[in-house]
Amino acid sequence: MLAPHAEVHVFDAMPSLARKFLLAGRGGLNITHGEEFASFINRFGDAREKLRPALEAFTPQQVRDWAAGLGIETFEGSSHRIFPRQMKASPLLRAWIQRLGRAGVSFHMKHKWRGWSDDGGLVFETPEGERRFRAAATVLALGGASWPRLGSDGGWVPLLAEKGIRINELKPANCGFDVTWSAHLKARFAGAPVKSVALEFGGTRIKGDFIVTETGIEGGAVYALSAALRDEIASNGKALLTVDLAPDRDEARLVHDLERPQGKSSMANFLRKVAGIEGAKAALLREAGPDLPWDPTQLMKRIKHLELTLTAPRPIAEAISSAGGVALDALGTDYVTSIPGVFAAGEMLDWEAPTGGYLLTACLATGRAAGLGAVNYLARTR
Ligand SMILES: Cc1cc2nc3c(=O)[nH]c(=O)nc-3n(C[C@H](O)[C@H](O)[C@H](O)COP(=O)(O)OP(=O)(O)OC[C@H]3O[C@@H](n4cnc5c(N)ncnc54)[C@H](O)[C@@H]3O)c2cc1C
Structure with missing residues (x-):
C-alpha cells in the first residue's frame, strides 16, 4: 500500500514500545469481541456512527486474521471475548515490530513530542537534546491519560488545542x-x-x-x-x-x-x-x-x-481507559485533523467503550484508517 519511496518513522516518548498494550497482556490481552457486529458497534455509544466506517473496514474478524498473520492464533472465550491462545501480548507485539522493521519502519524511542517548530517541523525532546524532524504526513496516536507512567500522559492536549483542534476534556472511563x-x-x-x-x-x-x-x-x-x-x-x-x-x-x-x-x-x-x-x-x-x-x-x-x-x-491515572480527547466531528472521514497532513487515531480520540476487546479493536481500526488517510494524502500532494 505504501508508495515505495515513503519512509515511515515511529517516535515514542518511552524507552520501549507499546507499554500499555503489554500491560493489557497481563489480563490475557482481550483483543476483540466475537458478538454480532450490530451489537459490537453499539458498544461505542454516541461515537458509533463516526467510528463505523473504520470498524467495518477492520472488523473483529479482521483483528483475528491480522493476529493470525503474525503467527498468533486467537480463541473466543465463554463471554465471546477474544484472546490470543497464549493469553499474552508480548509474542504478538514482537512479531508485529519485526514485520514493521522488515518493511523498513524506523523506531525512535525516548523521543517526547513537544509540538511543531515555526517552520512546521516536529519537535522532540530526547536524551541528546532537542531534535527536529520534517514529516510529509504525521499520524498522532498519543493515547489518553490513564496509567501515565506507561507513556500516555495527555501532555499533547495543549499542543493540539493551541492549533485550534477541538478537544473534549479527558475523563476516566472503565474506572472505580x-x-x-x-x-x-x-x-x-x-x-x-x-x-x-x-x-x-x-x-x-x-x-x-x-x-x-x-x-x-x-x-x-x-x-x-x-x-x-x-x-x-x-x-x-x-x-x-x-x-x-x-x-x-x-x-x-x-x-x-x-x-x-x-x-x-x-x-x-x-x-x-x-x-x-x-x-x-x-x-x-x-x-x-x-x-x-x-x-x-x-x-x-x-x-x-x-x-x-x-x-x-477514581482519578484518570488509575482508569483502564480515557473518555474525551480530540472531538470526532473535528476530524475528516480519513481521521485528518484541521491541520493538513496531520492525522489522529486511537484512545486520544473522543470515544469510549466498555472493556471486552472494544478498546484495542477501535485503536487498531482507527490507526489503520488514519494510516491510510496519510498514504492517500501523500499520493495527492507529492
Ligand atoms: C490495565 C489495563 C488493561 C487493559 N486491557 C485491555 C484489554 O484487555 N483489551 C482492550 O481492548 N483494551 C485494554 N486496555 C486499554 C488499551 O490498552 C488501550 O485502549 C490502548 O492501548 C490505547 O492504544 P493507543 O495506541 O491509542 O494509546 P497507548 O497505548 O496509550 O499508546 C500511546 C503511546 O503514545 C506515547 N506518547 C504519548 N505522548 C507522547 C508524546 N508527547 N511524545 C511521544 N510519545 C508519546 C506513549 O508513550 C504511548 O506509547 C487496557 C488498559 C489498561 C490500563
Whole structure:
C-alpha cells in the first residue's frame, strides 16, 4: 500500500514500545469481541456512527486474521471475548515490530513530542537534546491519560488545542469510584472480592463481581456502568448504585427463604445459611444500616436493593481507559485533523467503550484508517 519511496518513522516518548498494550497482556490481552457486529458497534455509544466506517473496514474478524498473520492464533472465550491462545501480548507485539522493521519502519524511542517548530517541523525532546524532524504526513496516536507512567500522559492536549483542534476534556472511563466506607469495613474488607452480584444504574443491570477497595469499589461490573455513573456524579454530585447481593433468587423466592425459622441462630449465621450472605457481602449489608430487620420482606429489600452512594470517579491515572480527547466531528472521514497532513487515531480520540476487546479493536481500526488517510494524502500532494 505504501508508495515505495515513503519512509515511515515511529517516535515514542518511552524507552520501549507499546507499554500499555503489554500491560493489557497481563489480563490475557482481550483483543476483540466475537458478538454480532450490530451489537459490537453499539458498544461505542454516541461515537458509533463516526467510528463505523473504520470498524467495518477492520472488523473483529479482521483483528483475528491480522493476529493470525503474525503467527498468533486467537480463541473466543465463554463471554465471546477474544484472546490470543497464549493469553499474552508480548509474542504478538514482537512479531508485529519485526514485520514493521522488515518493511523498513524506523523506531525512535525516548523521543517526547513537544509540538511543531515555526517552520512546521516536529519537535522532540530526547536524551541528546532537542531534535527536529520534517514529516510529509504525521499520524498522532498519543493515547489518553490513564496509567501515565506507561507513556500516555495527555501532555499533547495543549499542543493540539493551541492549533485550534477541538478537544473534549479527558475523563476516566472503565474506572472505580469513591464510597465513604466506615473504618471497620476498610480495615476488614479492603481488597475483598464481592462475587456474583448484580449492579444496577440508570435501568442497566450488570451481573458480575466487584472489589471493595480502601477508597470505594472497582472491577468488571463497576466498569461496565462507569460512563453513566461518572456522568451522573458530574451532574448531581453523587450517584446511587443499587447492588443486588442475591441476584440468582427473585424477590419472592428470597422472601420464602428468609421466612425459614431463625431458631437460635444469630442474624449473621441465619443470613449465611438461608441466603448465602457472608464476608464482604454481609459487611456491605450492615454498612447500609446497622439494624437489619428480621421481617423477611424488609430484609429481602435490603439484600436485593442495597444502595451505595458513589461520590467521585477514581482519578484518570488509575482508569483502564480515557473518555474525551480530540472531538470526532473535528476530524475528516480519513481521521485528518484541521491541520493538513496531520492525522489522529486511537484512545486520544473522543470515544469510549466498555472493556471486552472494544478498546484495542477501535485503536487498531482507527490507526489503520488514519494510516491510510496519510498514504492517500501523500499520493495527492507529492
Ligand atoms: C490495565 C489495563 C488493561 C487493559 N486491557 C485491555 C484489554 O484487555 N483489551 C482492550 O481492548 N483494551 C485494554 N486496555 C486499554 C488499551 O490498552 C488501550 O485502549 C490502548 O492501548 C490505547 O492504544 P493507543 O495506541 O491509542 O494509546 P497507548 O497505548 O496509550 O499508546 C500511546 C503511546 O503514545 C506515547 N506518547 C504519548 N505522548 C507522547 C508524546 N508527547 N511524545 C511521544 N510519545 C508519546 C506513549 O508513550 C504511548 O506509547 C487496557 C488498559 C489498561 C490500563
